[in-house]
Structure formats: C-alpha cells, structure tokens
Amino acid sequence: DVKVTQSSRYLVKRTGEKVFLECVQDMDHENMFWYRQDPGLGLRLIYFSYDVKMKEKGDIPEGYSVSREKKERFSLILESASTNQTSMYLCASTYAVPSYEQYFGPGTRLTVT
Amino acid sequence: SQQGEEDPQALSIQEGENATMNCSYKTSINNLQWYRQNSGRGLVHLILIRSNEREKHSGRLRVTLDTSKKSSSLLITASRAADTASYFCATDAYSGGGADGLTFGKGTHLIIQP
Numbered sequence: 001d002v003k004v005t006q007s008s009r010y011l012v013k014r015t016g017e018k019v020f021l022e023c024v025q026d027m028d029h030e031n032m033f034w035y036r037q038d039p040g041l042g043l044r045l046i047y048f049s050y051d052v053k054m055k056e057k058g059d060i061p062e063g064y065s066v067s068r069e070k071k072e073r074f075s076l077i078l079e080s081a082s083t084n085q086t087s088m089y090l091c092a093s094t095y096a097v098p099s100y101e102q103y104f105g106p107g108t109r110l111t112v113t
Numbered sequence: 114s115q116q117g118e119e120d121p122q123a124l125s126i127q128e129g130e131n132a133t134m135n136c137s138y139k140t141s142i143n144n145l146q147w148y149r150q151n152s153g154r155g156l157v158h159l160i161l162i163r164s165n166e167r168e169k170h171s172g173r174l175r176v177t178l179d180t181s182k183k184s185s186s187l188l189i190t191a192s193r194a195a196d197t198a199s200y201f202c203a204t205d206a207y208s209g210g211g212a213d214g215l216t217f218g219k220g221t222h223l224i225i226q227p
Binding site: 033 | 148153155203214
C-alpha cells in the first residue's frame, strides 16, 4: 500500500523558532510537494521537488525553505516561525508527469504562538 | 497559476440522494482530478479525467469534463453518511519543464444527513 507519512500530526511552536516538518514516502516517487491549507483559501503550493537536491518554488514560498537529500524524504523548514504560518501543512508525492495522482500524508497542524 | 473553483461551497443532502458538485477552471489543462478530504485529514485521490475524455466512472462516482466550458462535475450516487467530507478539484498545467504541483479549488463541503 502506498504510504506518505509526516513527522507530527500536531505541533505547537513559538514565534521565531526554527521549525522542521518531515515527510517520507515509500513509493520511490520522483516528485514531492508541500502545501498549506487554510480555511477559505484551499490548498496552496509552497515548494515542490522533482528529484533529489532539486527544488522549485510554488505559489507561496516566502518564509519557507525545503530540503531533499534523499529520494524518499522531503523536509519543509520554517526559518523563523511567525503566527501567520499557523496552518495545516500537507505533503504529497507522485510518480510521473504529466498525468499523475498525488498521494497525501495525513497533515501536520502547526500552531505558532 | 490557474485555480479550480468548486460550486457549491457547501451541500447538505439526505442519505441515498445523489450529490453533484461542479468545478470551473481558467486555462487549458492536461487532466483534472477530484480528491476527498475527511475532517482534519489528508486528501485522498478519487478520480482523474484526462483532457481528451468526456466522462469517467468509478464505483458510485461519475465525473464529466467539458473543456470548451472549462468545467467539470462530480456526481456521487446513492450517497452514504461516510461520503460526508470536503471535495476538491485539482488541475495541472504541465509545461514540460518539470513537475508542477496541482492547483486546487477551495472545495465543496458535503454533508450527508442520515
């Protein structure tokens, strides 16, 4: 069975902290994605990666960075967390382009206080 | 980036009835997908329809695509309480340069009344 896991379901951090969100997939997928989901705004793409050490900005990359050192792992980094980064973060992976279904992790609900 | 827009934003029906949700998008696509999200969880892929297809079925799901109108619909027949969830359409616009993420609409929240 296809599986995408995220390191935490719930996370509470303080303003200014550095935050790491980890995502691991076991499907040998080339492509991985980070989205954030906010009420009334839907899902928005933060960053994606189509290969190890490769990354591309999505629609809202400001305040975030990513790391892909291994094929199965894609990390989202909040360099200095702010309250407006309180959100649900969803990781996804997919095998091939252009026609691809994405497999999502369960999400991490991050609260920045 | 283009974005799908679902309609209605919320829908409440009785168990056993059919539920129809619509999605409109702005520019040409390679395919359109529908996802379901149960409360507080990740998204689950339901069905993918390619731009050269007009209709697709999967179990109780029926998806149509009208590229001339840039719209799609998702029909769930004989609804069940377990269908209560948010439903999202997602579009891609592969340009050949790499893997773009999907662009999601804001979703239709479907409630099935027992």
